[in-house]
Amino acid sequence: MTPNKLTALKKMSDSNGIIAALAIDQRGSLKKMLASAANQPSNEHDIIEFKKVISSELTPYASAILLDPEYGLPAAQTRADNTGLLIAYEQTGYDTTAPGRLPDLIPNWSVKRLKEAGADSVKFLLYYDIDEDEVINEQKQAFVERIGSECTAEDLPFFCELVSYDAQIEDAKSAAYARIKPHKVIAMMKEFSKSRYQIDVLKVEVPVNMDYVAGFNADREIIYSREEALQFFKDQSDSTTLPYIFLSAGVTAELFQATLQFAHEANAQFNGVLCGRATWKDGIEPFAKEGEQAGKDWLNSIGKSNIESLNTVLKETATSWFSKVK
Numbered sequence: 001m002t003p004n005k006l007t008a009l010k011k012m013s014d015s016n017g018i019i020a021a022l023a024i025d026q027r028g029s030l031k032k033m034l035a036s037a038a039n040q041p042s043n044e045h046d047i048i049e050f051k052k053v054i055s056s057e058l059t060p061y062a063s064a065i066l067l068d069p070e071y072g073l074p075a076a077q078t079r080a081d082n083t084g085l086l087i088a089y090e091q092t093g094y095d096t097t098a099p100g101r102l103p104d105l106i107p108n109w110s111v112k113r114l115k116e117a118g119a120d121s122v123k124f125l126l127y128y129d130i131d132e133d134e135v136i137n138e139q140k141q142a143f144v145e146r147i148g149s150e151c152t153a154e155d156l157p158f159f160c161e162l163v164s165y166d167a168q169i170e171d172a173k174s175a176a177y178a179r180i181k182p183h184k185v186i187a188m189m190k191e192f193s194k195s196r197y198q199i200d201v202l203k204v205e206v207p208v209n210m211d212y213v214a215g216f217n218a219d220r221e222i223i224y225s226r227e228e229a230l231q232f233f234k235d236q237s238d239s240t241t242l243p244y245i246f247l248s249a250g251v252t253a254e255l256f257q258a259t260l261q262f263a264h265e266a267n268a269q270f271n272g273v274l275c276g277r278a279t280w281k282d283g284i285e286p287f288a289k290e291g292e293q294a295g296k297d298w299l300n301s302i303g304k305s306n307i308e309s310l311n312t313v314l315k316e317t318a319t320s321w322f323s324k325v326k
Contacts, residue, residue: 001325004155005200008120009243009325012064012084012157017320019201019245019272020311021064022279024054025088025123027071033281037288044071050287050295051075054280057299059083061307066123066274068092069109076118086159086274087119089147094127100136101127101165103143111150121157122147123203130187132167141191148198159274161203161247162188178209178223182232186239193240201321202244203274207232210251210259233266243271243321248278253306257313264317271321272314279306 001009013019024030027047034050035042048071055075059065064084067075076085089109094101103126111122124147126140144160151158164184169177185207192199210216212223224232246263248256256278263270283303287295 001200002155005157006325008084009157009200009321011082011120012086013272013321014063017271017322018314018318019064019243019274019321020062020314021066021084021086021245021272021274022054022058022062022307023066023247023274023276024051024075024280025066025068025072026276027068027092029092030284033284034288037285046288047071048074049292050284052078053287053292053295053299054283055079057296058280058303058307061304061311063272064120066276069106069114069117073117084120085118086121086123087114087117088123088125089114090123090125099167100132100139101129102136102139103127105147111147111154111156115154115156119156121159121201122151123159123161125161125163126192127163127165128188128192129165129167130184130191141197144192144197144199148196151200152198157200158198159201159203160192160197160199161274162192162205164188164205173209173211175212175221175223178212181205181209182207182235186232186236189236189239189244193242199242201271202240202242203247204236204244205249206246206259206263207236210255210262213262216255216258229262230266233263233268237266237268237270241324243324245272245274246270248273248275250277250281253278253310257310260310260313260317269319269324270317271324272318273310275307275310279303279310 031042034046052075056078059080066086068088091104208229211220213229214222283298286298
């Protein structure tokens with residue numbers, strides 16, 4: 001890792017090399033949530049203002065914040081001093097007119113422009129089915145290679161967010177998908193740990209659906225015993241030599257924290273989190289219905305409690321990325 005990348009990655013982390021980052025790069029989905037809570041049509045003003053409030057109120061407790069360049073740059077100006085800035089490069093969602101969930105980039109942005117806008121690091125989200133047609137996966141691999149080369153040219157850390165799926169299973173929360181998720185996640189991580197992609201940090205799902213782990217949800221069938229699930233976390237950790245962090249995938253704050261403790265029990269060497277909805281999603285309703293001050297009040301009570309509790313769990317469970325970087 002170059003000196004400039006190393007300095008930037010340290011800015012994304014706490015002093016111990018743990019990434020405790022806050023994610024609010026949602027765009028279309030957040031617009032819909034705000035509009036639904038306010039019972040009015042979606043608008044750009046509300047999404048920009050909500051991001052600004054999240055940034056100002058919660059970044060004092062985060063090592064970095066993930067924002068998008070379309071609505072999030074004003075929020076970058078409200079973040080706490082010394083909070084790292086990670087900016088998303090992908091268009092929200094994926095191409096629904098063709099098979100393969102093919103990605104695209106925001107057309108009027110480049111890594112150079114993201115750097116000029118103040119980015120300390122760049123994030124790209126990829127949906128990937130390790131078992132999909134080779135023609136589709138080669139397109140995605142080449143896409144990631146280009147972004148890796150751009151980040152290398154601009155000397156910025158490249159965070160690659162990987163979200164697994166199966167082209168034949170529509171519901172990623174189903175029992176059918178839960179049975180094959182460990183294979184999908186772990187094989188995907190192995191692929192994108194290759195040096196050709198020039199990825200610096202992987203942002204990934206946990207390798208199992210915790211609702212199907214024995215002891216986690218009495219209302220669901222058991223697909224993984226506790227021992228099996230622990231082994232999948234260890235296998236995931238062993239599949240890469242890169243720093244990797246977990247995404248929260250919209251689960252509750254309580255379940256996400258319990259999942260991190262479970263990963264630690266498995267001796268998974270994860271290096272932090274990039275946590276979004278698990279921290280702030282319940283703040284949407286007071287903000288949308290009652291206004292900015294109500295949103296701030298929620299964030300400074302429950303939102304702050306969520307992120308501080310998460311930080312406490314991280315100190316007990318995550319490991320430093322310092323030993324992984326040369």
